[in-house]
Amino acid sequence: MAIRDKIFAFAKGMRGRAKNCAKIARNRVEKAWQYQYRDRRTKKRNARALWITRINAATREHGLKYNEFVHGLGRENVCVDRKILAELAVNEPLSFRALVERVKTMRGIE
Known part of the structure; x- marks a missing residue:
């Protein structure tokens, strides 16, 4: 299988000449790989932010701040x-x- 065919296989589903013109397809596929690499890290960052938001909301219901x-x-x-x-x-x-009550008793709150 030629390199060009592999690039076209990766470019399958893209719009316009990006799916059937070798030079443009190669550029688009390489850029897609860059986005893929970057977003694997961004996904982890976003997940952690969501966890912290949920924990903060739950701790504030019990009268405590997230950082405390x-x-x-x-x-x-x-x-x-x-x-x-x-x-x-x-x-x-x-x-x-x-867990919140354990932290509260340790800190002397309530």
């Missing part, structure tokens, strides 16, 4: 990452509340 909560967990040596905390906040509110 995370700092308290660190001081208590509770090793739960933000992904799991966000899942607990959404799907297991009682378990999340137990």
Whole structure:
């Protein structure tokens, strides 16, 4: 299989001459690969921001700020990452509340 055919295989589904003109197809495919590389990292960044937003909303319902909560967990040596905390906040509110209460008692709040 020639390199040109491989480029056309990657360019399948593109619009205009980008799918059937070798020079333009090669440029578009290379640019698509650049976007793909960049967005794999952006996806992780966006997911982390979403987790932090969910945790912050859940902790504020219990009268605590996000940074106080995370700092308290660190001081208590509770090793739960933000992904799991966000899942607990959404799907297991009682378990999340137990963590919040633990941090509150450690900090002397309530």
